[in-house]
Amino acid sequence: MADKLIETEVKLFTPDLDAVRARLETAGAALDQARVHEHNIRYEDAGGTLTGRGIVLRLRRDRRARLTYKEPPSGGVSLSPGVWTRFEAEVTVDDLDTMDVILQRLGFHPHVVYEKYRTTYRLGDAEIVLDEMPYGDFIEVEGTPEAIESALAALGMQAEPRLLLSYMALFERVKAALGLDIHDLTFANFEGVDVPPEVFHLTDR
Secondary structure, eight states: OTGGGEEEEEEEEESOHHHHHHHHHHHTOEEEEEEEEEEEEEEEOTTOOTGGGTOEEEEEESSSEEEEEEEOOTTOSEEETTEEEEEEEEEEESOHHHHHHHHHHTTOEEEEEEEEEEEEEEETTEEEEEEEETTEEEEEEESOHHHHHHHHHHTTOTTSOBBOSOHHHHHHHHHHHHTOOOOSBOTTTTTTOOOOGGGGOOBOO
16 A cells, blocks of 8 residues: 555656657557646645645646645655655545635645646556646656656657656746746746746756
8 A cells, every 4th residue: 555655757848748749659658638727726734834844735626626645755755866756645535625625624725826737648557647837848757667767768758857846846946047926836827938948957867
């Protein structure tokens, strides 16, 4: 059970999602979920300590509603260079609005709203998602380290620079680099904003 509650993934920035889709089709990837809009609410505790401890408490609505809890595992966040791992527990909820009320009654409060469009594929034993964020496009590959490397090799992307940052951490970097005074990570807030790739501080493997 414990192994099933560990999220292991690689994140890549891409300037061309259509090219990645073409690679997925060539590699024989199966479309698992068509493009869908995600609305996310991230919560904080009364002392505002969750973010600083790397803890994510989130409600997400796409085609269903889910409550997610994430935290860095005790052993660290990287199994191997460029591979990020952390504890993740997630449940489906019937009513997002009622779950929001429960969380607030327990002392949590909405901290930030963020959104994206996500398309999900399966390639071998890996899940590959194409994420359209308000500030740019990204690929996340999730599975065992072996499944991740196999999928990236099949796509010819093993040598691509990898990011060991969450989307919210990238959001903070983008705001700092461009001097943006915005709170929520929404498409409306980034309308007309040009974000150069260099802002993401891509890391080597």
